[in-house]
Amino acid sequence: MLAVAAHAHAAGIGSGTGWVAGAAQDGAVTIDARPFPRDFSVDGVGFSIHQPQLVSWQGNQLRARAVMSVDTGVHTGADGKQQASMDYGTLDIAARTQVDKQARAVVLSGLEIERASFPSAAGKQAGYLALARKQLQAKPTLTMSLDALEAALAIMKADAAGASQTVRNDPPEIVFSTAPAILVLVDGQPVLKPAGAPGVQRVINSRSLLLQQGGRYLVSIGGHWASATSLDGPWTPVQTPDAGLVSAARQAVEGHQVDAMADPPQALKDVFRAGRWPDVYVRTRPAELISVQGEPQFAGIAGTRLSYITNTGADVFVDAADAHRWYVLVSGRWFSAPGSRGPWGHVAARSLPADFAKIPPDSPKSGVLASIPGTPEAQESLIANSIPQTATVDRGKATLQVAYDGAPAFATIDGTPLQYARNTPVPVIRVDGSHFYAVDKGVWFSAGAATGPWAVASSVPAVIYTIPSRSPLHYVTYVRVYGHNGDEVYVGYTPGYYGTVVSDSVVVYGTGYLCTPWVGTFWYGCPLTYGMGAYFGWNAWVGWTFGWGWGWYDGWYGPYSPWWGPWYGPASPWGWWGGGAAAWNVYGHWGNAAVRGTAAAWADPWTGNVGRGARGGFYNEATGARGVGRAGINTNAYTGTTTAGAQGIRYNPQTGRVVAGGGAVAVNPYTGRAARAGERTVVNTDTGRVTQAAGGAVVGPHGGAGAGAFDTHGPSGGEAKGAGGFHYNADTGTLHHGGVVDINDSIYAGHDGHVYHYDNGDWSKVTRPDASRNLSGETRKGLDSDRFARERGNERISARQPTRVDIPRSGGGQARPVGGFRPGLGGGARGGGFRHR
Incomplete structure (x- = not known):
């Protein structure tokens, strides 16, 4: 319009x-x-x-x-x-x-x-x-x-891709534990292979370190061992494992096949220090562990007859209006039972008791509103889930090598004429005998043969986007090619690439479908839906986010990263790792350009950060990440930086970036740098750089971008201020000014024929100024999508060129060995053994 x-x-x-x-x-x-x-x-x-x-x-x-x-x-x-x-x-x-x-x-x-x-x-x-x-x-x-139109087109395609999908909602086994516990997942019945030490075998279809010796199973966590005669337990501590076990464990860890959790969460360390072992739950079928710190403590929710368990990070409710029936939210899905012991059944989100939609936005449980259809929070989640991350890839610098476990073995993708390779860590799709396509870190590649050579694809056959949700490769349908110009290819992906799916008017994690994994010399598993504590949330300042719990405060030890999770690359060769986030950028693996609009959400104790949140802080054993998504405090013991969040301060210690969004404060007593809520302020607590902007800016260790008036300065110099657009790339040291950028055109045409004005999160009718601000969901969705498209286009225009992504092939930086799945941010969507390419 x-x-x-x-x-x-x-x-x-x-x-x-x-x-x-x-x-x-x-x-x-x-x-x-x-x-x-x-x-x-x-x-x-x-x-x-x-x-x-x-x-x-x-x-x-x-x-x-x-x-x-x-x-x-x-x-x-x-x-x-x-x-x-x-x-x-x-x-x-x-x-x-x-x-x-x-x-x-x-x-x-x-x-x-x-x-x-x-x-x-x-x-x-x-x-x-x-x-x-x-x-x-x-x-x-x-x-x-063209930049503005491409951005708008990308979002339109993302909206179409975000249409409701068919998913399975079979209840997983839901295990409640009031004592410290760990969950160890095995992808089907255990498959044993020689572990490199005489008499020792390893269960290869699990990321946990599970060994077998002399008819006994052994598990190792943080250097502590336990054994059992069967995977069902009981598990008893082993004080001194023999040399063969130690050797087999070392080989598995160094080969990036498992993560033995060398640095367990503090809660688990405390259990070991007390001479105890946590309860061990080994499961070969979908399961979810809900840990409660002692006996459940309940609190009511104002204006409803609901109560919730306060001493767990999970979302567990009891409805007094329905015979005190229990409800849990797992991977964005609702399940209910007469009590904590089950039996559990799926509840369609639209069939929830009416009181759930009445949960106040400022409630400690407001995060679940994103999983209740019809709420503004659920609507925002649908919009956020449709917005793509885009980049421009240089075809001359992006390369791909694909290795197979033997000769390429293809299987039919049900409902399509396509086939996919089962025995490689990369999702390889056969269109016909001379056309093959693969995805690696959000970039499509094509080849004339299954073995390559591979080149960045300038287009993708439409038939690939018909891959149904029941296929283990459905996630590739959320990766797009928007166009090309010479050696530049414009690409993008939406959060569906991470495993999110729209179903029943809400966003859920995983499709719920099972598949048969590949087990040969290596294990390549299928996308998981349950078992990693997938969490969706919303609040007024951070907006919609999702991440993984993997261990609430009492030491739940889940899988080391999602079995579907392409952004969790192994320690080598990419050297990158991360935690839950509001918006990830897989393309960061290909280069080091920071653009406004992406923000990681969690902290990392490996850099000295510790924290708790009133919402239910969590610990991610796979990455060592701790997070606060609600009111909470996070302190970096090394830098002294403390962040206090009242409904939404975001701090990412991997980049050192703090984003103040409202009702929050971040301060470093050593440098005096601080960010307060209500200001458009970005603070890098590692470098001390502060960026303040009217119109928006983002700064990370590798660069920054913004439009409007800005002022950026750091302790080592490099000050810049002015009006217009800028794009800074720390790799090249260039600070590019794009001239004055008009970011104030906040007038939009609604699909209903009215004209609307956007102001700080609110929409109002220009054509009827005295009218109510309550817009229909469809109108607001359309306006928000148009606004996102306009802002994304302005970002690109301000730099006078699309964001270029140069693609190095060597990694670096701090990483944990999180093997046991398909690496490379392409096949990572499926569990499996890691192998260097």
Whole structure:
């Protein structure tokens, strides 16, 4: 939709501003690169056209909406001062497109205005439509930024990909424990293979270190051993393991096949220090462990008959209005039972008792609102789940090597003519005998044979996006190629690549489908849905997030990383690891450019960080990550930095970045650097760099970007301030200014024909200022998607070039060996043994 505002001071038609002024004498077309809104004048009436919002773009046929604002004179305001009077409406337009990639511009020709809507000036609607059409008759060509349109198109495709999927909701085994406990998952019946020491075998289809010697099973955690005659236990401590066991364990850890949890969480250390062993639960089928710190303690939720267990990080409720029935939220799915012992059954989110939707937004349990259909929090989660992470890949620098466990072994992808390779850590898809495609770290590659050579794909066959949710490779359908220009390929992915799926109008984790893993010399498993404490949450400051618990405070030891989890690469060769996050960027593996809009959410005790959160802090044994997603405190013992969050401060010690979003504070007493809620402030507590911005900015150890007014400075110099856009890449040391960027065009055309204004999280009708701000879910979703598209496009425009991702092949940095799954951020979606490529 186009938004047009008419006003007396607008430029004349002959100025050529916004519309192409016609071909120059040399045949070239002058490109108007001014930001929207753009001003015009027809028959003495001034009006403005705001940035078009994409409706569809098929081939060279584009449809869009835009806001038109017309200047109707002046009036005297309540303060006695003269103010401009405006009529706002929307235009539906259609046009042919011609793309100039060198100029990063799209020429809209044959432009037609199909209809107009001026709800607050219906009597003038026909006249305003004639006004706009007359402008088109004079200059029937409009130019737009290719970056802006590509961003909008990416989000449209993500919305389509985010449509509801068919998932399975069979209840996992839900194990309640009131004592310290660990959960060890085995992918089916245990498969034993020689472990490199005489008489010792290892269960290869588990990431836990499970050995067998002399008819007994042994498990090792943080250097402590226990044994049992069967996987069902009971498990008893082993004080001194023999040399063969120690050797087998060392080989498995060094080979990145297992994680023996060399640095267990403090709660588990305390258990061992007391001479005790936690309860061990080994499961070969889907299971979820809910640990409670002692006997359950309950608290009521105001305005409802619900109560919840306060001494667990899990989401466990009891409904007094329904015979005190129990409800738990696991992987975004609801299950209920008469009591904690079950039997558990799935409850469709739309069938929950009405009291769940009444949970107050400021409740300690407000996070579950994201999993209750119809709530604003659930709507936000659907939108956030549809927004892609994008990048530009250099085909000359991105390479891929694929190794197989023997000769390539392909199996049919049910419901499609496609096949996939079962015996490789990379998702390889066979389209036909001469066309193969693979995904690695969010980038598509293609080859003429299963063994390569592989090159970055400039397009992907549409049939690949028909892979159903019941397939173990469904997650690749959330990775896209948006276009290419020479050696540059524009790519992106949505959170579905991490395992999220839209079902029953909420976002859930995992599809719930099981598959048969590959077990040969190596183990390559299937995507998991349960067992890692997948958590969805929402609050007013952080918004929608999801992550993994893997061990609430009392020492739950789950799998080392999700069996589906492409961002958890092994220690080698990529040398990267992470925790739960609000927005990850897999493309960080390919280079070191930071762009606004991504924010990791959790802290890491390996760097000295410790923390607890009122919401239910968690510890991730796979990565050593601790997190606070609600009110809480996190302190870095090495730097002295303390972050206190009242509903949402985000701190990522891997990057040293603190983002203050509201009601929170972060302070480093050694440097005096601090961030307070309510300010657009980013603090790097490792380097001391502080960035403040109006309009938005982000800074990490490898660079930063922003648009609007900004001020950035650090203890070692490198100050910069000003207005406009900037993009800083620490790899090259360049600070690029993109000139003045108009980030204030906050007028949008709604799908309902009304014009809306966005202000600090709120939408209001411009066409009816006194109307209620309560928008329908569909209207708000459309407006939010358009806003995200506009902001993403402005980010790219501000840098005057797409974000380039150079792709090194060597890793570095701190990492834990989290083997036992497909590496490389491509096949990581499936569990399995790690192998160097």
